Amino acid sequence: MNDIIVKLLWTLLGLFIVLNWGLLMGATMRKIVARVAHRYGIPFYQPWLDLIKLYSNRSSISHGVMFYLGPVFRLGGGLGIFLFLPLIYGSEHFSNFSWAGDLILILYFQFFGMLGMALGASDGGHPNSVIGITRGLGQFTTVEVPLTLAVISIALQYNTLSISEIVAAQQGGFQNWTLVTNPLATAAAMLSLLGLFREAPFNLVKAPNEVPIGPPTEYHSAFLGILRTNGALLHVVEAALFMNLFFGGATHWVEFIVKTFLVYFWSVFVGVVSPRFRIEQSVTWFLKIPLAIGILAVILYI
Amino acid sequence: MSDNTKNIEEKKDKFLAEENKKRIVTGPDGVQFEVDPLQDYFCDKRPVAKDPKNKVIENFLNWARAESLWVLGFGTGCGNIEIPPLLTPRFDAFRYGIQMRPTPRQSSVLIISGYLAVKTLKRAIRSYEQMQNPKYVLALGSCTINGGMYYDSYNTINRLDYYLPVDVYVAGCMPRPEALLSGFNKLKERIKAGRAEGANDYANKFDWYKANQKKIIKDWNMPDYNW
Numbered sequence: 001m002n003d004i005i006v007k008l009l010w011t012l013l014g015l016f017i018v019l020n021w022g023l024l025m026g027a028t029m030r031k032i033v034a035r036v037a038h039r040y041g042i043p044f045y046q047p048w049l050d051l052i053k054l055y056s057n058r059s060s061i062s063h064g065v066m067f068y069l070g071p072v073f074r075l076g077g078g079l080g081i082f083l084f085l086p087l088i089y090g091s092e093h094f095s096n097f098s099w100a101g102d103l104i105l106i107l108y109f110q111f112f113g114m115l116g117m118a119l120g121a122s123d124g125g126h127p128n129s130v131i132g133i134t135r136g137l138g139q140f141t142t143v144e145v146p147l148t149l150a151v152i153s154i155a156l157q158y159n160t161l162s163i164s165e166i167v168a169a170q171q172g173g174f175q176n177w178t179l180v181t182n183p184l185a186t187a188a189a190m191l192s193l194l195g196l197f198r199e200a201p202f203n204l205v206k207a208p209n210e211v212p213i214g215p216p217t218e219y220h221s222a223f224l225g226i227l228r229t230n231g232a233l234l235h236v237v238e239a240a241l242f243m244n245l246f247f248g249g250a251t252h253w254v255e256f257i258v259k260t261f262l263v264y265f266w267s268v269f270v271g272v273v274s275p276r277f278r279i280e281q282s283v284t285w286f287l288k289i290p291l292a293i294g295i296l297a298v299i300l301y302i
Numbered sequence: 303m304s305d306n307t308k309n310i311e312e313k314k315d316k317f318l319a320e321e322n323k324k325r326i327v328t329g330p331d332g333v334q335f336e337v338d339p340l341q342d343y344f345c346d347k348r349p350v351a352k353d354p355k356n357k358v359i360e361n362f363l364n365w366a367r368a369e370s371l372w373v374l375g376f377g378t379g380c381g382n383i384e385i386p387p388l389l390t391p392r393f394d395a396f397r398y399g400i401q402m403r404p405t406p407r408q409s410s411v412l413i414i415s416g417y418l419a420v421k422t423l424k425r426a427i428r429s430y431e432q433m434q435n436p437k438y439v440l441a442l443g444s445c446t447i448n449g450g451m452y453y454d455s456y457n458t459i460n461r462l463d464y465y466l467p468v469d470v471y472v473a474g475c476m477p478r479p480e481a482l483l484s485g486f487n488k489l490k491e492r493i494k495a496g497r498a499e500g501a502n503d504y505a506n507k508f509d510w511y512k513a514n515q516k517k518i519i520k521d522w523n524m525p526d527y528n529w
Contacts, residue, residue: 056366057436
């Protein structure tokens with residue numbers, strides 16, 4: 001009994017670190033984008049202020065139960081990935097609740113939040129929300145295909161579905177990383193990561209000047225605060241998932257921070273030099289080269 | 303039904319947009335039901351003033367609110383041309399916590415940029431009412447103060463604060479982006495001092511504002527409070 005409480009407290013500490021790192025990383029990326037546009041950009045503490053402001057708005061409007069639950073499901077998806085993801089390899093405290101089949105569970109949680117959001121946004125009654133979520137789900141489904149193929153390829157390669165074991169197999173130096181041992185799966189996954197992080201060219205779903213910002217059009221005050229909290233959390237845990245699967249995991253927090261930063265930076269790097277795809281363009285893009293690479297990666301290990 | 307109410311009903315019907323009229327709709331499963339958009343799609347509950355409670359906490363929150371101003375991208379008059387330079391490299395308002403939001407639900411600042419035609423006033427009111435408390439109005443240009451060069455126009459309003467509670471006026475025709483930035487700084491000072499309670503003023507003096515608005519908007523065809 002005592003053990004589980006201690007573990008829970010360590011997990012909460014991990015959550016605190018990951019959340020704050022997510023907010024800081026988001027601000028840093030926005031500053032990088034601003035510098036590319038010859039601006040100074042937001043102060044690094046802006047995300048915290050935005051969150052305080054959103055949570056402290058004096059009024060908020062509900063459009064029914066599902067509207068309430070949409071952001072909660074989204075946060076549930078983000079927290080679900082966090083809970084089952086080992087953050088630091090070999091650390092007793094920051095392995096969270098990872099277990100034998102966590103890879104499958106995490107893939108499921110990625111979709112869980114999107115579906116909750118779809119139900120909530122359509123309850124808002126705003127036609128733009130519905131269009132946005134339709135586009136979002138359409139794109140996300142095609143993003144998941146190469147990613148899932150890459151995950152199947154890795155599972156076949158290491159013969160396990162446990163992230164901890166996959167990280168363990170990559171220890172002992174650069175040459176043991178999946179990046180080197182299975183470059184095709186890495187390529188397919190890194191291309192689908194561009195869609196997962198939804199920076200340009202795949203940011204039509206949340207772009208402010210398309211159908212106003214898509215799914216969260218009607219969300220405001222604390223609802224939007226939850227969505228933003230989840231956004232910060234999700235950026236880190238997704239990056240940490242890729243770090244664990246392809247780049248050898250992390251053995252301490254500094255390595256964790258550097259690697260998650262670089263994984264996120266890859267999508268921003270592509271984003272700042274790319275124009276925006278329309279939704280049918282991005283769907284067909286994911287179903288061409290990334291899908292082909294993904295299938296090839298699976299065939300090689302069957 | 304007395305003649306008077308009948309007249310009002312007829313007048314209301316005359317201005318009611320086609321999509322806002324009562325009608326019978328057949329659902330996808332073949333069931334017919336009546337839709338009254340004014341009742342079903344809008345809420346005409348009065349706004350309620352929510353006064354700050356704890357002074358210390360409120361000071362902290364006001365500081366956060368002042369440093370995180372989300373501006374509704376709503377171009378009303380010619381003054382809107384001053385806003386793009388504000389966000390691009392030359393003036394870069396992001397440095398001061400000023401960000402644009404595309405939807406009124408998420409914004410806290412409404413910029414009335416220049417003259418306001420009666421037709422636009424209607425949209426500005428709707429946008430303002432959809433914003434969440436606390437919310438601020440920044441009026442840009444002489445037109446919002448006394449009508450400016452449109453003072454005798456048949457179709458523009460002269461003084462904005464009859465219709466919406468204005469926090470800060472930026473005078474000029476047109477004010478440069480520097481003036482707008484200084485207006486934002488004034489707004490921040492007001493918020494931090496706890497004096498920017500426009501949303502509560504609007505709720506407290508709701509009847510006065512509505513009377514003024516209805517005096518100028520002849521074809522009033524929406525609920526009184528349409529959040």
